[in-house]
Amino acid sequence: MAKRTIPPGTPQTDPTPPAVGWSNRPPTQPAASSRSERRAVVSIIIPALRRPIIVWDVVLSILLTALGLGIAALVSLSSIFLVMAADSCGGNRECTLPQLTAGWLIAMIGPSVIMLVTLVLTVVSLVRRRVTWWLPLTGIVVELLVWWGAVSLVFASVPGLN
DSSP states (O other), rough: OOOOOOOOOOOOOOOOOOOTOOOOTTTTSSSSHHHHHHHHHHHHGGGGGSOOOOOHHHHHHHHHHHHHHHHHHHHHHHHHGGGGGGOOTTBBOOHHHHHHHHHHHHHHHHHHHHHHHHHHHHHHHHTTTTTOOOHHHHHHHHHHHHHHHHHHHHHHHHHHHO
């Protein structure tokens, strides 16, 4: 039988598999190379390092998010009727139609977009186990302010309505 020769520069490897529970890494390498791997290893070893779930925060966040989504649907649907402000335009009354259109579109789309962003931020914050109740509450306030500003923009574009 011919003897096999290994070309120079080829690393020597051991063909036997490592024992169960042991790594074949050299001892100079760290056990986990990235931060997330280290955090996962630490949370497996010491489960107390994970943040606890705050039940009242989860319940309150879900209720406020549902309320915010309901308010967004209500104000967006009621904004359909803002286009009726343009009925009095024409004849001797000149309206600012680009301003009216911009206000109407902001009132239609703005609250829904704000609440969808708030929903994503709330879910991400809940998954990371952070205190989250203030996010949907802030989203509700911002969506109502945006809607009120857009309605004011529509009414300011039609003379005699403000």
